[in-house]
Amino acid sequence: MTQTAPAAFSVSPALKAVYQRDGFVHVPSIISREEASEFRAAALSATARLGAISDNAMFRQSVNVWREDSAMAKLTQHPNVAAAAEQLAGVALRLWHDQILIKPALSSKPTEFHQDQPYWPHSASTHPISAWIALVDVPVERGCMTFIPEAQGRTELPPTSLAAQQGFFDVAPDLMWSARVTVPLRAGDCTFHHGRCPHMATPNFTDEARVAHVVIFVDAATIYTGSKHVVTDPLGLEAGAVLDGEMFPRASSFTR
Ligand SMILES: O=C(O)CCC(=O)C(=O)O
Numbered sequence: 001m002t003q004t005a006p007a008a009f010s011v012s013p014a015l016k017a018v019y020q021r022d023g024f025v026h027v028p029s030i031i032s033r034e035e036a037s038e039f040r041a042a043a044l045s046a047t048a049r050l051g052a053i054s055d056n057a058m059f060r061q062s063v064n065v066w067r068e069d070s071a072m073a074k075l076t077q078h079p080n081v082a083a084a085a086e087q088l089a090g091v092a093l094r095l096w097h098d099q100i101l102i103k104p105a106l107s108s109k110p111t112e113f114h115q116d117q118p119y120w121p122h123s124a125s126t127h128p129i130s131a132w133i134a135l136v137d138v139p140v141e142r143g144c145m146t147f148i149p150e151a152q153g154r155t156e157l158p159p160t161s162l163a164a165q166q167g168f169f170d171v172a173p174d175l176m177w178s179a180r181v182t183v184p185l186r187a188g189d190c191t192f193h194h195g196r197c198p199h200m201a202t203p204n205f206t207d208e209a210r211v212a213h214v215v216i217f218v219d220a221a222t223i224y225t226g227s228k229h230v231v232t233d234p235l236g237l238e239a240g241a242v243l244d245g246e247m248f249p250r251a252s253s254f255t256r
Contacts, residue, residue: 009080011087019088023152023197024145026183027190030080030133036187040135040211042071043100053230057109058162060102064231067247072100076215081131081190082254085217088192089127093217093251094243096120096128097231103143103201103210110203113148113168116216117195118159121227122243125219128195134185135211143201143210145191146182148175152194168198217251218243 011027019025031039046069047062054061066076075081076098086093103111117128138144154175160167169176175198182202183191193199195218204210224232226239235247 009083011084016088016090019192019194020090022147022149022181024147024149024181024183024191024193024199025088026185027084027192028186029188030084030131030190031075031078031188033186033188036133036135039072039075039213040187042069042075043102043135043211043213046072047100047102057104057107058111059108060100060104062100064097065100066098072098072213075133075213077254079255081133081215082217082251084190085129085131085192085215086251086255089129089217089219091127092220093127093129094220094222094248095251096216096218096222096243096248098216099214101212101214103204105204105207105209108143108204108210109163111162111201112160112165113198113200114160114162115154115157115168115196115198117155118157119229120195120218121225121229121232122218123223123225125195125222128216128218130193130195130217131190131215132193133190133213133215134187135213136208137187138185138210138212139206140182140184140202141204142206142208143204144182144184145193146180146200146202147191147193148178148180148198151175151178151198152196154198155196172198220250
């Protein structure tokens with residue numbers, strides 16, 4: 001698979017300022033359209049081969065595909081994605097996990113508002129950042145992301161259900177009245193969002209599946225708390241230790 005974009009990807013100071021203010025930012029062409037098309041085929045084949053941990057009207061979700069699929073590992077470890085994530089976060093990062101998220105064609109359900117970090121067994125991670133990479137064109141009608149800007153400082157909120165329409169607003173009723181920003185993406189574009197930025201994804205009303213790959217980074221200094229999570233449960237990690245080891249490589253190892 002060809003990597004056409006330059007290895008030393010650079011995010012402009014203006015985009016970095018937007019990310020730090022809003023908690024999310026749109027980065028066009030993080031990979032080329034040709035790469036997106038090749039990774040779309042790889043994602044569909046990996047999902048069919050590896051199976052999914054969730055498969056419902058919201059999405060088909062396959063986690064940590066980079067461990068099992070060499071084609072998708074190239075996207076998870078893409079130097080542009082890692083470089084942009086570290087520049088936006090402004091701290092050293094490590095990979096937490098990746099996931100392919102496919103919203104089925106026609107009448108899928110929305111992914112309801114939530115923050116990501118409350119699901120994770122982490123402490124000492126104040127700069128978690130996810131790269132949501134569109135592998136097909138994702139207009140609003142195909143299941144694109146919607147964000148609530150300037151709410152990433154809300155670190156006190158508990159986890160909420162991805163399926164419950166009111167779930168997030170039950171715990172953060174004031175944010176019900178905040179402006180929301182919906183970001184359609186062309187294939188190869190990416191949004192980065194902070195792990196505390198509230199977000200949702202619209203339903204897919206089109207006749208083509210929405211294929212996205214999400215690469216999630218956390219602070220390199222993140223501590224494993226011992227709480228249950230599908231990624232860490234099988235690993236026998238020690239609660240209170242730095243999240244480390246071959247499952248959680250440093251982002252800087254991808255940027256070379
Ligand atoms: O793509 C979706 O349906 C939801 C994605 C999401 O919530 C995330 O990447 O954190």
